[in-house]
Amino acid sequence: MAPFDRAELDEMVQRWVDENKRCEALGDWKPLAEMYTEDATYGWNYGPKDDFMAVGRDEIRDLALGQEMDGLEGWEYPYQQFVIDDRSGDVIGFWKQVSERTRDDGTHYQVTGIGGSWFRYGGNFQWSWQRDFFDFGNVSSLFLEMITNNAMSDGMNARIQRATSGRLPGWYPVGKAPVSLW
Template sequence: MTSFPRAELEEMMRRWIAANAKAEEIGDWTAMTELYTPDAIYSWNNGPRTEFVARGRKQIADWALGTEMEGLDSWKYPYVKVLIDEQQGQVIGFWRQIAGETRADGSHYEIAGTGGSWFRYAGNYQWSWQRDFFDHANAGAIFMEMQKDGKLNEIMQERVRRGSKMPGWLRRTEFDWYATIE
């Protein structure tokens, strides 16, 4: 584990949150790729059998910030709390997942539960890995509600039909998340 000055980690999160806000504004997250090391790993779990894994900037841009974000260009992911451990060079940021689309009563569709990202900092204002966590059952429920209400766009309807058959999706036995956090 490498420690870093707290002020540097705080600045990294300021840059990260600003880049996230810009991505939300334009509906394109791929510019955030520069905030990762060339060999970074970005992953999340999707239940008992499936993991998503992108290795390196190209896969992160193409898959994590590309195909996985397609159809979500109206969504916002505001950070609500950030915890920084400068001794370990790690950060956890908790965020919400709020659709741009609204229900008949004017409320926004939002994925319930806890959403967040766990990052390992590598210096030079770049992450060496990112592990997201969010409630996939609640995500599915919101997408089904939006579809029923006629508010789920065509791209997301196709993704729901396809399921986890997108680039980067692996069987859990093919990726040992715990080996990456050492």
């Protein structure tokens, strides 16, 4: 018998997907923080120089789901597929990153390549750990295209301004975060 109940993991994934959709519609991802344990960690790498890490539910709410998602209102992250390991409690979800903004030809601005999240289940319908992965080159290319085409929302422009004004809370030089990506 596996250490994690498969039906419970399946229900966790469905709860996660449902809450993501709700938060996307609100344009506010902070309510997702309740789906993490109090001591959970959430991080990602952003290219050759920077890592992001939020430690604890409050930082996840304020930094990962607040500061880092601020300006991404109107973006959706539809999950395409999940891989669930009931032996380890690991779940990998593959998602797209799609803007509500469209090009002249009517297609949505969308990050190409694969994006995803690697979760570890902590019980009680909460994640204890999350690491995101995405193609930094494709993200950079899309944002440059959107800037060039004047397709950035005011929120996205403000987000870029914040990010280029100095190191924000939660951002660390590669390998210097308080918790390892691994």
